[in-house]
Amino acid sequence: xxIDRAQKALLLTGAAAVVLGTAACATRAPVIPRDPCRTIxxxxxxxxxxxxxxxxxxxxxxxxxxxxxxTTYTSGxxxxxxxxxxGDDLAGPVGTPILxxxxxxxxxxxxxxxxxxxxxxxxxxxxxNVDGTPVSTVYGHMFADGIHVxxxxxxxxxxxxxxxxxAGSSTGPHLHFEYWESGRLQGGTAIDPVTVLPEIxxxxxxxxxxxxxxxxxxxxxxxxxxxxTADCLGFGMAGGGELAFGIVPxxxxxxxxxxxxxCPEIDSPLxxxxxxxxxNFRHGPSAPVSPSGALGPAQFxxxxxxxxxxxYDGDGKADPNSIGDAVMSQAHFMCALYQDVSTISGDRIDxxxxxxxxxxxxxxxxxxxxxxxxxxxxxxxITAARATFTNPNSRGRFVPNASGDSNQVVTAAREYLGTxxxxxxxxxxxxxxxxxxxxxxxxxxxHAASAGKVSLPRTSEQQWGVGVEIPIDQARPGxxxxxxxxxxxxGHVGIYSGNGQMVHAPTTGDVxxxxxxxxxxxxxxxx
Amino acid sequence: MxxxxxNAYFDCKMExxxxxxxxxxxxxxxxxxxxxxxxxxxxxxxxxSSASAAPSITVDAPAAIPMAPPADVENVEPTTASRAAxxxxxQGLTVAFTWYPAIDATQNDAYGRARTWLTAALAxxxxxxxxxxxxxxxxxGEWAQQEAxxxxxxxxxxxxxxxxxxxxxHRVATIKQSAVAGNSTETIKPDTTVWVTIVREDDRWLIDDxxx
Numbered sequence: 001x002x003i004d005r006a007q008k009a010l011l012l013t014g015a016a017a018v019v020l021g022t023a024a025c026a027t028r029a030p031v032i033p034r035d036p037c038r039t040i041x042x043x044x045x046x047x048x049x050x051x052x053x054x055x056x057x058x059x060x061x062x063x064x065x066x067x068x069x070x071t072t073y074t075s076g077x078x079x080x081x082x083x084x085x086x087g088d089d090l091a092g093p094v095g096t097p098i099l100x101x102x103x104x105x106x107x108x109x110x111x112x113x114x115x116x117x118x119x120x121x122x123x124x125x126x127x128x129n130v131d132g133t134p135v136s137t138v139y140g141h142m143f144a145d146g147i148h149v150x151x152x153x154x155x156x157x158x159x160x161x162x163x164x165x166x167a168g169s170s171t172g173p174h175l176h177f178e179y180w181e182s183g184r185l186q187g188g189t190a191i192d193p194v195t196v197l198p199e200i201x202x203x204x205x206x207x208x209x210x211x212x213x214x215x216x217x218x219x220x221x222x223x224x225x226x227x228x229t230a231d232c233l234g235f236g237m238a239g240g241g242e243l244a245f246g247i248v249p250x251x252x253x254x255x256x257x258x259x260x261x262x263c264p265e266i267d268s269p270l271x272x273x274x275x276x277x278x279x280n281f282r283h284g285p286s287a288p289v290s291p292s293g294a295l296g297p298a299q300f301x302x303x304x305x306x307x308x309x310x311x312y313d314g315d316g317k318a319d320p321n322s323i324g325d326a327v328m329s330q331a332h333f334m335c336a337l338y339q340d341v342s343t344i345s346g347d348r349i350d351x352x353x354x355x356x357x358x359x360x361x362x363x364x365x366x367x368x369x370x371x372x373x374x375x376x377x378x379x380x381x382i383t384a385a386r387a388t389f390t391n392p393n394s395r396g397r398f399v400p401n402a403s404g405d406s407n408q409v410v411t412a413a414r415e416y417l418g419t420x421x422x423x424x425x426x427x428x429x430x431x432x433x434x435x436x437x438x439x440x441x442x443x444x445x446x447h448a449a450s451a452g453k454v455s456l457p458r459t460s461e462q463q464w465g466v467g468v469e470i471p472i473d474q475a476r477p478g479x480x481x482x483x484x485x486x487x488x489x490x491g492h493v494g495i496y497s498g499n500g501q502m503v504h505a506p507t508t509g510d511v512x513x514x515x516x517x518x519x520x521x522x523x524x525x526x527x
Numbered sequence: 528m529x530x531x532x533x534n535a536y537f538d539c540k541m542e543x544x545x546x547x548x549x550x551x552x553x554x555x556x557x558x559x560x561x562x563x564x565x566x567x568x569x570x571x572x573x574x575x576s577s578a579s580a581a582p583s584i585t586v587d588a589p590a591a592i593p594m595a596p597p598a599d600v601e602n603v604e605p606t607t608a609s610r611a612a613x614x615x616x617x618q619g620l621t622v623a624f625t626w627y628p629a630i631d632a633t634q635n636d637a638y639g640r641a642r643t644w645l646t647a648a649l650a651x652x653x654x655x656x657x658x659x660x661x662x663x664x665x666x667x668g669e670w671a672q673q674e675a676x677x678x679x680x681x682x683x684x685x686x687x688x689x690x691x692x693x694x695x696x697h698r699v700a701t702i703k704q705s706a707v708a709g710n711s712t713e714t715i716k717p718d719t720t721v722w723v724t725i726v727r728e729d730d731r732w733l734i735d736d737x738x739x
Contacts, residue, residue: 279665291671292662301661358659372657373623373634374664377719380739384717423687423697424722424738438687458720459686459699469597484685485600491685508689520600 037186037232040129056129056236059103063157064199065139065177070096071164072204074174077192084401086190087138087178088200094173095146096164100155101137101177101197104128105236107185109149110264112140112396114168115431118415119397120176121168122147124161125184127236134235136184140176140396143167151264152238169397169415185241186232187393234391237261242394243268244452249281252297255327262328263335269389270349271331273382274298274356276389283323296320298330308333344368353379387429392451400451406478406527408449413441413495413503419512421505428455436505436512438493439463442480445495445503446526449478454527461489467526475523483521496523605691608732612696612725613683615732619644623737624679624702624719628670633657646726646735653737675708677715683723694727 040056071092078085108125115121120140124147128135143165155161166173179196182188194201233253234240239260248256252275260268275281278299282288287296294301300309300320310332311317313324320326334352340360341351346368354362354369357378362370369379393399398412416436425433426440428447436444439460446454456463464482475481477498482490494504497514502521505512596602605613622641626634635657642650663671670677680703688697699722704715724736 277664288665288669290662290665291668292660294661294665299661299665357661359661362659370657371635371652371655372659373638373653374657374667375659376739377634378664380719381717421687423689424699457701457718459684459701461682461684461686462701462718464596485596485602486605486685487596487602488682488684489596491603492687505687507687522597522600 037134037182037188037235039232040132040134041232041235056105056127057103058132059128059130059135060157062101062130062196063099064197064203065099065101065137065175066090066092066164066203067097067099068199068203071175073201074204076201077190077194084190086397086399087140087176088193089174089176090164090200090203091172091174092164094143094163094165096173096175097160098124098139098142098162098164098175100126100157100159100161101179102126102128102130102135103156104137104154105238106149106151106153106155106161107136107234107236107238107241108394109147109151109153110144112168113390113394113430114396114398115416115419117168117418119168119395121396122165123396124149126155126161127183129236133181134183134186134188134232136178136180136188138176138178138180138184140178141165141167141170141174152261183232183235183241185391185394186235233257239264239267242391243272244389244391247389248272248275251283251323252281252327255324259327259331262331263338265338265348266331266334266352269386269391270382271327271334272389273385274330274334274353275327276385277378277382283326284321287321296326297323298326300326300329304333305329308336350379350383353382383429383432384427387427387447388452388455390429390452392448395448398448400449406449406476406525409445409478409495409527410497410503412448413445413512414497414514416441416444416512417503417514419505421508421510421512423508426505427458438505441503441505441512442493442495446480450527456526460484460491460493463493463526464489464524467524470523470525472517472521472523476525478527480524480526481517481521482524483518485520490522492518494521608693608727609691609696612691612727612732613698615644616696616698616700616723616725616734617681617683619734620681620683620700620702620721620723620737621679624677624681624704626670626677628663628667628677629672629674633663641734644734646728646733649733649735649737670706670708673706673708675706677704677706679704696725696732698723698725 071090073088074091075085075089077088104126106124107127108123110122112120112123122142122144124139126137128137139162142162146163146165149155149161164173164175177193178190179193180188180190233245234243234257237257240257242260243253243256256268256272259271275297279287279297281297283297289295290299295305305320308329309318309320309325310329311325312328313322318325334356337355337360338348338352341348341355341363344351344363344367350369351363354375358370358372358375369375398415400408416431419431420435421437422433422435423437425431426436426444428443430444439458442463443456443458446456456466460482463480470479475496477496479496481494481496481502482492484491494502497503500517501514502517503512503514619641623637626637631637635653635655638653642654682701683698684701686699688699699720702719702721704719706713706715722738723734725732726735
């Protein structure tokens with residue numbers, strides 16, 4: 001190729017990048033706290049094949065999420081231990097049946113995206129149509145084997161959906177029950193379930209709640225990305241609410257939400273991060289083809305497409321360059337690969353991605369992620385980017401509220417007190433490899449508290465380059481504190497939590513803890 | 528300085544066949560690797576002062592540190608041995624993350640060029656035929672078409688790393704890559720972070736593990 005042609009190609013690539021970048025900006029809605037999801041969505045996209053998935057018949061009357069008399073009301077809605085308790089607690093022995101409170105569709109069932117021992121650990125979310133308005137009910141703290149429904153399943157009020165457990169950050173076996181107007185994953189508002197179900201307060205012999213509800217009138221309003229009724233995107237769809245709003249090119253969004261429901265293990269943020277890595281969301285006849293002939297946004301080889309490519313958009317042909325066909329086929333292929341790698345030890349998502357990149361044969365041959373630099377890089381880039389595409393409201397207990405105050409950084413980090421220190425562990429998505437190191441914890445807490453707006457670089461030395469330095473006597477909770485200085489910068493970072501204390505992941509052999517600041521620490525404000 | 532040879536190579540418009548280009552690269556690589564190996568070997572004998580640990584050759588400009596440490600903090604100066612281990616990591620990673628997509632079949636070819644800085648175990652694992660049915664991705668193909676070279680700017684950091692011993696040093700590296708084609712340079716986002724184990728074998732520090 002001549003230099004002239006190379007320059008032209010570069011120019012074209014640059015122009016395409018600008019166009020794509022501008023389009024991405026245009027679809028990214030500002031984060032505004034309000035209730036945008038007010039009516040049940042009937043059709044997400046312009047594809048007729050989607051509308052039938054979203055029919056959500058009106059629910060009958062609400063009923064108790066437990067059999068009367070089997071539990072005791074122990075904790076109410078509102079301020080508790082310095083944070084919002086966004087539901088009511090009903091204590092009962094492990095195994096006590098939990099019942100659906102409303103008719104609806106299960107949109108999440110299983111891990112709440114938090115680590116073992118953190119938050120709810122496991123949850124069920126049921127999206128319901130209550131007189132034409134969207135309502136989600138949330139059930140938390142069950143053990144993994146105490147969940148009896150799967151995402152996508154339709155349930156009727158009174159169905160036995162799960163059993164009371166003691167998983168996550170729980171002080172004893174109980175059901176944590178929430179009621180959200182305008183959709184849990186859509187950035188709606190938690191209200192006290194007692195206001196719609198007064199019987200909750202009468203459960204058990206205690207009679208009066210152990211915790212005084214100081215905030216009964218004001219609902220908890222979450223950060224929501226707000227774009228007219230489009231914000232109901234994902235309501236009532238299994239796995240459909242996990243993708244951040246407006247984060248992918250608009251034409252991909254409805255398909256990615258739908259693809260997230262193909263199997264519970266492969267979610268839409270993962271598929272989105274993969275599409276970014278594969279072909280940066282380029283699609284259509286002009287989408288670049290790889291040197292070996294891989295096609296379209298999901299880069300299917302013709303032979304693989306012949307097996308997995310289907311006509312999901314209903315236009316009469318299976319086209320690897322079309323968004324709907326490619327994204328849905330990608331999800332089905334990934335779900336199958338996830339099953340393929342089940343006999344190999346290691347992180348199954350990593351192995352699944354490696355199988356997609358290098359072929360299932362390579363993963364089988366090497367009994368793990370093959371030692372191919374491109375594949376190692378592919379897996380690392382996608383797993384790191386996954387959090388960027390994740391709806392900040394889709395994590396179990398910690399959800400950033402609309403005020404955006406930096407105190408939430410401390411709240412997010414405190415969720416993980418006691419989690420082991422693992423050098424190289426953690427990142428914007430939470431712990432990894434069994435824990436956090438210092439900068440992994442700060443990456444997670446700042447990303448979660450800023451509703452995904454602030455992604456810190458991964459190391460403490462690089463994090464020192466973000467934000468502005470603040471005199472230590474003006475530090476406020478949520479600022480980052482740096483120490484262990486070396487010639488390349490600070491070897492340690494923590495989160496200032498007030499009164500001369502910080503939350504940090506100290507060192508190998510230790511756990512995430514709250515401790516006094518070290519001498520000589522410097523402060524930076526990053527959000 | 529040594530890698531300017533590669534720049535010079537890429538600056539000149541090559542119309543020759545791939546075989547000739549490969550030969551040129553091989554010759555250059557042998558020269559560079561030999562020179563660097565010689566320099567490293569010479570330097571590990573030199574344990575007198577930290578000043579003498581300054582590399583006598585430059586693999587690449589020292590990685591951009593986002594912000595120098597404040598003047599009023601007490602720096603913990605690493606030992607000469609730790610600095611030597613860090614220098615091995617920086618040089619080895621710079622070579623392992625510098626790619627020539629027009630010539631390299633896969634990214635593992637760069638590990639072959641970095642052989643001098645790797646233990647036998649890591650070399651055995653990474654210097655393999657990594658070609659797959661799908662082959663390299665779209666981006667790699669675009670770089671190859673542009674005859675771009677991908678250069679790596681490596682910053683060796685600690686970020687809570689375990690304490691150094693006489694024989695094992697752990698570091699994390701932030702690698703900023705740029706694709707250079709003709710007169711244009713494009714920063715590759717995002718940065719790559721790898722966790723590295725450097726071990727002492729006889730009198731040399733070698734990279735024993737690179738975890739993505």
